Amino acid sequence: MSKVGLIISREYLTRVKKKSFIILTFLVPLIFAALMVLPVYLAIKTEKNTRVLVVDDNEYFINRFKENDHLTFSYRSGDIAQIKNEALDGEFDAVLYLPKNSQKMVANLYYKEEPSMGLCSDLESQIDNIFFDQMLRDSFNIDAEKFNTIKNASRAEITTLQIDDQGDEKESLAEMNKSIGMICGFFIYFFIFMFAGQVLRGVWEEKNNRIVEVLISSVKPIELLMGKIIGLALVGLTQFLMWVAFTFIILCGIQMAVPNLLNDSDTSSQMVAEMMNESQMAAEDTFDASTIFSDISNYFPISFSQLILCFLFFFLTGYLIYAALFAAVGSAADNETDSNQLTLPITMPLILTIVLIMPIANNPNGQLAFWLSMIPFTSPVAMLTRLPSGVPLWELLLSMTLMLVFFVLTVWFAAKVYRTGILMYGKKVTWKEIWKWLKY
Amino acid sequence: MNIVEVKNVTKRYSQHEALSDISLNIKKGIIYGLLGPNGAGKTTLIRILNQITAPDSGEVWFNGKILNRKDIEKVGYLPEERGLYKKMKIGEQAMYLAQLKGLTKNEAVEKLKYWFIKFGIESWWDRKVEELSKGMQQKVQFITTVVHEPEFLILDEPFSGLDPINTNLLKNEIHEMKAKGSTVIISTHNMNSVEEICDEICLINQAHKILEGNLAEIKQQFRENSYSICLANSSTAIDLPSSFQVLEENQQDNCKMLKVRILDDETANGLLQSVMRLGEVKAFNEILPSMNQIFIQQVEKYNQQHHE
Numbered sequence: 230m231s232k233v234g235l236i237i238s239r240e241y242l243t244r245v246k247k248k249s250f251i252i253l254t255f256l257v258p259l260i261f262a263a264l265m266v267l268p269v270y271l272a273i274k275t276e277k278n279t280r281v282l283v284v285d286d287n288e289y290f291i292n293r294f295k296e297n298d299h300l301t302f303s304y305r306s307g308d309i310a311q312i313k314n315e316a317l318d319g320e321f322d323a324v325l326y327l328p329k330n331s332q333k334m335v336a337n338l339y340y341k342e343e344p345s346m347g348l349c350s351d352l353e354s355q356i357d358n359i360f361f362d363q364m365l366r367d368s369f370n371i372d373a374e375k376f377n378t379i380k381n382a383s384r385a386e387i388t389t390l391q392i393d394d395q396g397d398e399k400e401s402l403a404e405m406n407k408s409i410g411m412i413c414g415f416f417i418y419f420f421i422f423m424f425a426g427q428v429l430r431g432v433w434e435e436k437n438n439r440i441v442e443v444l445i446s447s448v449k450p451i452e453l454l455m456g457k458i459i460g461l462a463l464v465g466l467t468q469f470l471m472w473v474a475f476t477f478i479i480l481c482g483i484q485m486a487v488p489n490l491l492n493d494s495d496t497s498s499q500m501v502a503e504m505m506n507e508s509q510m511a512a513e514d515t516f517d518a519s520t521i522f523s524d525i526s527n528y529f530p531i532s533f534s535q536l537i538l539c540f541l542f543f544f545l546t547g548y549l550i551y552a553a554l555f556a557a558v559g560s561a562a563d564n565e566t567d568s569n570q571l572t573l574p575i576t577m578p579l580i581l582t583i584v585l586i587m588p589i590a591n592n593p594n595g596q597l598a599f600w601l602s603m604i605p606f607t608s609p610v611a612m613l614t615r616l617p618s619g620v621p622l623w624e625l626l627l628s629m630t631l632m633l634v635f636f637v638l639t640v641w642f643a644a645k646v647y648r649t650g651i652l653m654y655g656k657k658v659t660w661k662e663i664w665k666w667l668k669y
Numbered sequence: 670m671n672i673v674e675v676k677n678v679t680k681r682y683s684q685h686e687a688l689s690d691i692s693l694n695i696k697k698g699i700i701y702g703l704l705g706p707n708g709a710g711k712t713t714l715i716r717i718l719n720q721i722t723a724p725d726s727g728e729v730w731f732n733g734k735i736l737n738r739k740d741i742e743k744v745g746y747l748p749e750e751r752g753l754y755k756k757m758k759i760g761e762q763a764m765y766l767a768q769l770k771g772l773t774k775n776e777a778v779e780k781l782k783y784w785f786i787k788f789g790i791e792s793w794w795d796r797k798v799e800e801l802s803k804g805m806q807q808k809v810q811f812i813t814t815v816v817h818e819p820e821f822l823i824l825d826e827p828f829s830g831l832d833p834i835n836t837n838l839l840k841n842e843i844h845e846m847k848a849k850g851s852t853v854i855i856s857t858h859n860m861n862s863v864e865e866i867c868d869e870i871c872l873i874n875q876a877h878k879i880l881e882g883n884l885a886e887i888k889q890q891f892r893e894n895s896y897s898i899c900l901a902n903s904s905t906a907i908d909l910p911s912s913f914q915v916l917e918e919n920q921q922d923n924c925k926m927l928k929v930r931i932l933d934d935e936t937a938n939g940l941l942q943s944v945m946r947l948g949e950v951k952a953f954n955e956i957l958p959s960m961n962q963i964f965i966q967q968v969e970k971y972n973q974q975h976h977e
Binding site: 239434438439441 | 683716719720721722738741742744746748750751752753754755756757765766768769770813
């Protein structure tokens with residue numbers, strides 16, 4: 230095995246064998262799957278029929294609650310203290326008590342077994358509406374139906390339509406693309422920081438326990454540097470692919486166990502859809518998984534596999550750039566405070582992109598998004614945020630080319646600094662000093 | 670035949686000169702002491718020999734050819750600051766370092782087993798470095814330095830932090846390496862061990878070589894023509910001709926100890942004849958300067974000359 234190969238395999242094996250790596254590998258997919266499945270599960274749980282007994286002292290709520298498949302109402306009047314115990318012991322899941330009040334509506338909900346999540350808000354909005362109608366009629370003498378007609382007519386609605394190169398119109402899911410983009414952006418940000426950070430610590434460790442002198446009396450500094458960076462890149466890829474695979478397996482397992490939960494044939498788009506759709510799901514009144522999933526595969530401007538490939542490309546190049554720079558800094562710094570000072574200028578652009586991720590996602594083809602996705606320091610996060618909304622091919626290719634060119638430059642820079650830095654002890658290193666090392 | 674020849678090597682760092690026009694010849698199969706005060710440039714020279722850094726000008730020859738990348742596998746290096754991966758198992762670590770020096774996996778296992786058994790540390794194979802004492806780590810580090818049977822061994826302060834037993838063990842190993850034909854460079858501040866094991870030495874001060882050669886010859890060169898004499902039954906006052914200068918005189922039990930320097934053209938025989946008249950000569954030895962004295966004297970002399 231070549232010497233670089235030896236270094237790569239040591240870096241890879243020592244990290245993959247670590248407990249923290251194994252735990253993370255299994256834990257993250259579980260959390261992920263839980264995040265995806267839980268909202269669906271909760272939505273389904275509400276489908277159980279809940280029977281509510283309404284005790285209304287005002288008497289204008291009688292027979293005015295709207296029922297549906299899983300919510301039925303009965304009405305009774307009398308002393309609440311007596312009724313509630315009787316009812317809850319008997320055929321009702323909850324008792325809604327509306328005490329007499331003409332100014333502000335206050336109500337109590339009694340139950341023994343906790344009712345489904347949406348029940349309270351559902352009841353609240355119904356009480357609101359009924360009370361509102363009542364007030365309209367009593368105080369202003371306006372008919373509720375008339376009012377609703379006016380209200381509905383004046384409500385605006387925007388449908389976003391994306392026109393592709395062939396001139397076809399596509400009903401895009403701008404909101405969803407935005408959230409997919411942001412999640413991708415965050416994800417790549419964490420990934421780059423996590424693994425480039427490990428390179429920094431690795432270099433630092435070798436410098437501090439002085440083994441580096443033994444190592445570079447056997448291999449060239451550049452071989453050591455590349456071995457370390459490549460080894461960790463492989464760790465990152467392994468982790469990422471295992472996460473994707475495990476999440477997939479867990480979701481498939483759940484689907485097999487509970488076929489109704491996620492019923493759609495296209496599993497890959499389903500995963501993304503699931504992932505991104507959580508926020509929308511909660512807002513959805515009637516939840517129908519299958520229609521939403523098929524909607525997504527139609528409207529999503531970039532396929533799931535393309536997204537994964539772009540993710541891998543930008544993760545790898547972004548990681549390599551930051552890892553090389555971090556390695557340079559790690560070699561130059563003697564202690565943690567120094568290395569923090571030196572890393573700050575490097576990490577600023579990346580942090581800045583995360584701060585600007587909302588504006589980028591809101592306007593994925595604007596000036597800010599365009600330029601940030603061209604600058605190699607910021608483009609991994611910015612480009613991934615833009616991608617789900619669709620990016621012109623030339624922009625994507627240009628950004629990728631710039632990444633590759635910049636990568637070569639950073640490795641050259643890092644190799645120079647690293648060579649000098651790892652043998653420099655007891656000296657506070659500044660960026661000015663590092664600049665001088667380039668000329669050695 | 671020289672295994673290493675350093676020819677007019679100069680190395681500059683931004684603020685100062687670390688090595689200034691240094692030339693050295695290291696004969697094959699000897700133990701060579703590289704001496705000098707802190708900051709003299711020894712580490713820089715060692716790093717150049719290890720190809721960790723390159724000289725600004727000058728050349729290093731190894732086995733009759735200009736030192737190149739392939740020679741790295743023939744060199745073993747024990748740095749002054751010992752270092753191993755703390756969290757890695759000792760066996761794995763030794764395997765890794767041995768393979769980096771060019772051994773195949775099988776060779777590495779075989780040779781490491783031999784050394785681990787030799788040092789009585791087979792049971793440590795699966796232990797982590799952080800569990801070992803400093804002396805134990807030194808043993809492991811030494812093994813990783815010599816496992817690839819280097820022709821040329823560079824030891825930077827090899828005895829620091831070792832107890833007398835391990836120091837002895839290490840000295841024996843160094844002699845054994847020499848007997849097998851390896852050349853050993855030792856950089857140290859411990860002048861006693863230099864006198865004990867080095868064949869040749871080189872003294873570097875402020876980036877310049879100020880002394881080089883065979884240890885015994887150097888000691889001869891710096892002898893001060895003084896002798897220590899032990900006189901018994903001497904009751905008379907010490908009265909010697911003016912060409913003999915008495916440096917020290919003291920009474921020990923019933924012996925009188927004298928330290929005398931011979932001036933002018935007088936000889937040791939003349940001195941012996943003179944002292945014989947004063948009593949019974951029990952011992953008569955030439956005082957050779959210790960390496961320690963030579964070191965201090967030469968460095969101070971150089972510093973004074975270059976200070977003015």
